[in-house]
Amino acid sequence: MLEIRWHSRAGQGAVTGAKGLADVISTTGKHVQAFAFYGSAKRGAAMTAYNRVADEVIMNHEKYMKPDYVFVIDPALAITTDVTINHKDTTKYIITTHLSTEELVKAQPKLEGKEVYTVDCITIAVETIGRPIPNTPMLGAFMKISGMYDIEFFKENMKRVLAKLPQKIVDANMIAIQRAYDEVK
Amino acid sequence: MANTGWDEFEIGAMLRSFDGKIDDIAGTLQEDRAYSPNNSFVASVADWRIEKPVFNKDYCIDCQFCWIYCPDISIIARDKKMIGIDMDHCKGCGICVEVCPTNPKSLLMFPEQAEEEAELANWPAKDEEK
């Protein structure tokens, strides 16, 4: 069982990102689950989304999770909230920030001693897609860190997931995914 | 209709208007229609009446007001002409008399036991003050 927790703001696309990731993984025959914690949240409110991946049918519906990966797609949340809650010794963090990993750990001491990777998904999204929607670049970074799939395979599948969007936006997302894959450290 | 047991009627809060299939019901006169026993057409309310309406065709202008207002569809009209009252379904409410616009009225209420011919012979005259 692989478990992922997303930290996001409502409107940044964490739910879409989690569902898109689940969709891609599902095509390889694995079982997936993607869900989120909702309130009657306004855009901008902090929220979390979740992925589970397993070789067997996933029956666990508890919301409690000790994640293998934590994705933080909003730069402020790594500072203002505790993204390390319910962590394991092996939990890996991929965090959106303009800071370097060292600067970020200095700004958020809770990340001290953790396996932290950083990538500026917001800037990448703005420069490629034209809007600060950092969900797809985060998945590009995840492909690099996890080595889960070949990036070309992943992008091909994401094209299908995003097929409802205009071609220009799909193309921009592909560039964003590739850039995050290349830039995550 | 008979008070049958719980297992003896069609399901749903539903009643049929006619027995079997109907065809051109709008072109079929009421008395010729195959109403089902559930249809209120077969239930007479004649015994509800204390007073009954009497129709005087001499004054009727066929305005159809009584036909429109009768709550029990008991005004019989043919080719837009008022021809009488369905005394099986008239409950004696008097609304037809209230809405009748002629002077004197073409419909008036009389005790149920009144003789129609006698009342027609003594029909009130035109009210000159109106």
Added chain:
Amino acid sequence: MAFDKMELRDVEVWDGNHAAAQALRQCQVDVVAAYPITPSTPIVEGYAKFQSDNFIEGEYVMVESEHAAMSACIGAAAAGGRVATATSSQGFALMVETLYQSSGMRLPIVLNVVNRALAAPLNVNGDHSDMYLGRDSGWIQFDAYCPQDAYDLNFIAFKVSEDHDVRLPSMVHQDGFMTSHTAQGVTTMDDDKAYSFVGEYKPMNDMLDFEHPVTHGVQTEEDWHFEHKARQHNDLMTKVSPKIDAVFEAFEKHTGRKYSQVETYDMEDADVAVFCLGTSVETTREVAREMRTKGIKAGVVALRVIRPFPFAKIQEAFKNVKAIAVLDRSAPGGAPGAMFNEICAAMYAAENSPLISGYIYGLGGRDLTKAHLVDLYNELEANVKAGKVTTQLQQFIGVRGPKLAYL
């Protein structure tokens, strides 16, 4: 007017809402009248989008309240259409008056209820308060534990409800957010295969049959009302259950996926069993398996069909078990939990007399964790060893503050 077919992959990653919306599309529902409410909104939104994109030959009717939504559904069903809608929580509560109308009028509407807590305090998350509110409404109630169930049970619901021996409406329940907004793999049917399971709608006493005019929604007083209600109850008690079994069997032949009115897991030799509904069933199954590795013979029993209540099948499921925990995800309002009462009633009339304890959990979407369930099975095992219920009969799980226990 022709409509387009949709290409689906064998396994799609859908949440429960989308799964239900796709099922409504594939059943070619004629009319959906709806007043959207969280968390069920995407079901009717989905139908409306499919309809406007020409994937459905049908009508989406916007109305001003849930009461009006079900009222319009009643009109459309009485007129002779295949009809469905969806709601949750406060919307369901507002719909209650018309729920009794639709079942009493024997109209085979399918209502997707995405279970959500009832205010106050206002809460959009999943518990079973609204589902329990439908218990006495004369509807058939199916319970989904995951998006796959939410998809499948819609086809099953239409097939059962529309049968001329049944003609009773069905609710398909799924847990708000935990199923409705949780995307998982759903094994799909292609459009032709899906539609062939429900088949063309066969009207009965429809108002649009001008050669056989009918009056729907008649008034009865003490001279007829009791007979109508008795008839409805009789049909729920005697006709619906065998029909559901037959439709479950047909569905298994059609898809390979098997459903039972009472779902049992690891019950062959179980000493202790947890009874629950909704997503909790699956989490509990996982915990039961883990308990077996620790030497506790744990099993799970759940209802797939809440109404009509499968009394005899419950007795059968629990015939060898020694202790049962009955979980109710609805505020009991000054009484034992409703399912606790029903399981107790069934087992009171059974040959086996297991120890039964009740638990209130998960209100307003509060998480039921695997750790809770481990404690629960250990408590049941302690009851078995002591030969009696060692706790009070009603306990609360997962609530903050001093322990709550009654009775």
